[in-house]
Amino acid sequence: MNFDFSEEQYLLRDQARKFLDDRSTPAVVRAVLEDDEKPYDAELWQEMAELGWIGAIVPEEYGGAGMTGEDLCVIAEELGRSLAPTPFSSSVYMATEALLLAGSDAQKGDHLPAMAAGERIGCFAVSEGVGVANADSIKMRASDGAVDGTKIPVADGDIADFAVVLARAGSDLSLYLVDLTGEGVSRKSVETVDPSRSHAEITFEKAAAEPLGAAGEGWEITQAVFDRAAILMAFEQVGGAQACLDMATEYAKNRFAFGRPIGSFQAIKHKLANIYIDVELARANAYYGAWALAADAPDLSTAAAAARVAASEAYNHAARENIQTHGGMGFTWEFDCHLYYRRAKLLSLALGGERRWKDRLISQLETRNFTGEE
Amino acid sequence: MDFNDTPEEAEFRAEARAWLAANAEPKAPGKVYKYRRGEPELIPAAREWERKKFEGGFSGIALPKEYGGRGGTRLQQIIFAEEETNYLIPPPIFSISHGMAVPTMLTYATEEQKQRFVPATLRGDEIWCQLFSEPAGGSDLAGLRTRSVREGDEWVINGQKIWTSGAHYADMAILVTRSDPDAPKHKGLTYFFLDMKSPGIEIRPIKQVSGFSNFNEVFMTDLRIPDSQRLGDVGQGWQVAITTLMNERVSSGVRPAPDFEDIFQLTKDLELEDGPAIADTAVREKLADWYIKAQGVKLIRARLVTALSRGERPGPENSISKLVSSFRRQEIAHFGMDLMDMAGGMMDPDKMPSRALYQQALLDAPGGRIAAGSDEILRNIISERVLGLPPDIRVDKELPFNQLPTGSE
Numbered sequence: 107m108n109f110d111f112s113e114e115q116y117l118l119r120d121q122a123r124k125f126l127d128d129r130s131t132p133a134v135v136r137a138v139l140e141d142d143e144k145p146y147d148a149e150l151w152q153e154m155a156e157l158g159w160i161g162a163i164v165p166e167e168y169g170g171a172g173m174t175g176e177d178l179c180v181i182a183e184e185l186g187r188s189l190a191p192t193p194f195s196s197s198v199y200m201a202t203e204a205l206l207l208a209g210s211d212a213q214k215g216d217h218l219p220a221m222a223a224g225e226r227i228g229c230f231a232v233s234e235g236v237g238v239a240n241a242d243s244i245k246m247r248a249s250d251g252a253v254d255g256t257k258i259p260v261a262d263g264d265i266a267d268f269a270v271v272l273a274r275a276g277s278d279l280s281l282y283l284v285d286l287t288g289e290g291v292s293r294k295s296v297e298t299v300d301p302s303r304s305h306a307e308i309t310f311e312k313a314a315a316e317p318l319g320a321a322g323e324g325w326e327i328t329q330a331v332f333d334r335a336a337i338l339m340a341f342e343q344v345g346g347a348q349a350c351l352d353m354a355t356e357y358a359k360n361r362f363a364f365g366r367p368i369g370s371f372q373a374i375k376h377k378l379a380n381i382y383i384d385v386e387l388a389r390a391n392a393y394y395g396a397w398a399l400a401a402d403a404p405d406l407s408t409a410a411a412a413a414r415v416a417a418s419e420a421y422n423h424a425a426r427e428n429i430q431t432h433g434g435m436g437f438t439w440e441f442d443c444h445l446y447y448r449r450a451k452l453l454s455l456a457l458g459g460e461r462r463w464k465d466r467l468i469s470q471l472e473t474r475n476f477t478g479e480e
Numbered sequence: 481m482d483f484n485d486t487p488e489e490a491e492f493r494a495e496a497r498a499w500l501a502a503n504a505e506p507k508a509p510g511k512v513y514k515y516r517r518g519e520p521e522l523i524p525a526a527r528e529w530e531r532k533k534f535e536g537g538f539s540g541i542a543l544p545k546e547y548g549g550r551g552g553t554r555l556q557q558i559i560f561a562e563e564e565t566n567y568l569i570p571p572p573i574f575s576i577s578h579g580m581a582v583p584t585m586l587t588y589a590t591e592e593q594k595q596r597f598v599p600a601t602l603r604g605d606e607i608w609c610q611l612f613s614e615p616a617g618g619s620d621l622a623g624l625r626t627r628s629v630r631e632g633d634e635w636v637i638n639g640q641k642i643w644t645s646g647a648h649y650a651d652m653a654i655l656v657t658r659s660d661p662d663a664p665k666h667k668g669l670t671y672f673f674l675d676m677k678s679p680g681i682e683i684r685p686i687k688q689v690s691g692f693s694n695f696n697e698v699f700m701t702d703l704r705i706p707d708s709q710r711l712g713d714v715g716q717g718w719q720v721a722i723t724t725l726m727n728e729r730v731s732s733g734v735r736p737a738p739d740f741e742d743i744f745q746l747t748k749d750l751e752l753e754d755g756p757a758i759a760d761t762a763v764r765e766k767l768a769d770w771y772i773k774a775q776g777v778k779l780i781r782a783r784l785v786t787a788l789s790r791g792e793r794p795g796p797e798n799s800i801s802k803l804v805s806s807f808r809r810q811e812i813a814h815f816g817m818d819l820m821d822m823a824g825g826m827m828d829p830d831k832m833p834s835r836a837l838y839q840q841a842l843l844d845a846p847g848g849r850i851a852a853g854s855d856e857i858l859r860n861i862i863s864e865r866v867l868g869l870p871p872d873i874r875v876d877k878e879l880p881f882n883q884l885p886t887g888s889e
Contacts, residue, residue, distance in 0.1 A: 109482075109779065109785070372859075387800075393783075412772050415772050464769075465761070468767050
């Protein structure tokens with residue numbers, strides 16, 4: 107039994123934490139949050155490319171670092187902890203994974219080296235507005251090598267160079283690569299509850315589109331990308347949740363009321379113990395996801411759904427109660443609690459909400475003769 | 481990461497499996513077995529099973545050979561316990577004996593006493609109970625009042641204990657008493673071991689909500705214990721008690737029933753208005769929550785095993801697992817019964833799903849959230865020992881014990 111990261115992976119984590127403590131401070135996050143003209147921190151993004159993180163799972167032949175999915179999980183946890191305001195999840199967990207899963211050699215060669223270098227940013231466009239986006243609901247049309255329709259919101263859609271777009275050609279739901287700087291593409295920023303991450307509405311009018319993966323397999327590939335992204339994002343969520351717990355604990359130790367630290371009151375202690383338990387349950391489920399990702403395990407989808415549900419609940423819980431522990435000060439713009447509160451909610455919606463993933467988890471379990479053992 | 485045994489672990493597991501296959505009856509896959517505690521009629525079989533394990537070299541796996549143990553590791557103990565759950569074996573009535581009494585005896589008893597009692601316990605000849613909790617000292621153990629007064633080479637004990645599991649069949653006991661009521665509460669305690677057949681002991685079973693009687697009140701009236709059976713110094717009873725409690729066993733991985741697998745199956749089998757219960761959105765949400773908790777606890781245990789495998793000390797894993805699992809069991813029992821609708825309250829095993837497992841669990845589950853560290857105490861432990869939050873302000877720490885408010889004056 108070796109259900110833990112390796113010594114090398116712990117070194118990677120320490121290196122990542124040190125770098126991000128220095129480079130992705132709350133001031134850096136706030137600069138993006140408060141400046142409408144600054145959708146992400148471009149310098150931080152470039153430095154992350156130099157560290158090999160953006161191309162972490164890109165094979166060396168395409169200019170990547172050739173790390174494992176487990177290594178990327180280690181980095182993801184630190185990105186979540188530091189709220190790094192970059193298009194990492196869009197470009198790495200989504201676009202890179204989609205190219206690796208479904209791209210032709212030519213497509214990989216066209217995109218991956220520039221992506222790994224941080225010079226080209228990809229995004230993944232599924233949602234078409236309020237409501238569940240699924241195989242039945244997608245309205246975006248594809249025909250004659252072009253796509254028509256609107257995707258909203260698209261994370262990092264305003265800064266990405268290209269998008270992976272889910273669209274319908276006849277009865278086939280397929281994925282397409284679309285150059286967002288080309289003709290027929292108009293985009294505008296949309297505000298979300300977390301302006302430290304940029305989002306856009308993208309309208310396509312006969313925009314040139316190149317199929318990614320086999321025709322008619324768009325939904326299956328999307329699900330596969332979502333599963334893998336769910337595990338990576340779960341690590342971001344665990345990192346963020348842990349940061350909230352650390353903040354709340356520190357505050358409870360130092361804030362005095364009624365002549366004693368508020369952390370000596372059981373009302374606060376038990377609140378924080380409950381967060382700790384949720385974070386540990388989420389961490390355990392995320393670790394299993396990391397293992398499933400690296401081993402490409404048959405129950406990857408189950409592991410992904412469990413990791414996502416546990417992590418979404420833990421992060422939202424931790425972010426909410428972190429503000430509560432801080433009292434009135436936690437509700438001010440000045441304190442950093444709200445940065446996590448915003449991110450927690452946004453991340454738990456990014457790949458579809460908790461209700462959808464709980465349903466998916468049970469659907470996955472129904473497909474196997476469940477005996478409690480794998 | 482991987483979930484594989486190391487070659488040494490695999491070798492031990494194979495040995496354990498082979499031995500179990502030759503000495504016990506395997507459980508039938510998928511069958512629901514009645515949950516059994518230490519009912520008196522099962523004691524002879526439990527002793528016999530312990531003796532078999534002792535002779536086979538699987539009792540006291542992590543204890544030194546010189547006292548009858550195997551001289552192995554805690555991890556081997558866990559591996560054996562995992563394998564043992566696949567077999568029909570008597571209820572685990574030796575957990576207090578092995579997990580609490582033996583480590584305390586090994587730390588504080590004389591060499592002669594260790595030789596006399598430890599191998600006999602591992603062989604199943606001596607069953608121990610733990611005379612700790614009192615009506616006035618449960619979660620607040622150091623508030624106990626049972627008096628010990630020294631008379632020459634003996635101590636005279638008067639007082640009452642409660643919640644004593646297995647007192648009705650135990651041969652021996654470990655006991656904490658108050659020897660100095662003028663000292664602050666933690667400083668006036670003294671610890672002993674004794675024969676449960678000593679004169680002056682009266683045992684009264686307590687009938688639980690579930691109707692069973694697994695634990696007792698124990699009254700001690702002019703009970704005499706030789707000073708040679710004192711463990712630790714006079715007034716050092718608290719430190720000895722901490723040793724006992726620190727050795728609470730690493731959970732064997734036996735899952736509380738009903739758990740996720742049970743309710744998952746039940747929701748497939750039960751029909752609601754629009755088809756099987758599992759098709760209902762509200763049901764699916766609950767199932768998902770229980771799955772991530774059950775799976776989380778299982779995986780947290782995998783991290784504990786990893787730590788032990790690396791020779792590291794276990795962390796707060798057991799506190800998390802116990803809190804999460806005992807609460808989940810109660811929730812699942814409630815929800816399973818709700819799905820059974822108007823008939824959900826019936827107890828007849830022949831008429832009810834899983835032989836009335838949910839109904840039995842409903843009545844048994846409250847105890848799980850109180851025994852061996854209540855939910856509230858475990859949250860205190862996590863917040864203080866893991867998160868480093870300050871302890872509660874203690875109004876009772878420095879005052880002489882006999883001046884503490886008791887609320888009964």
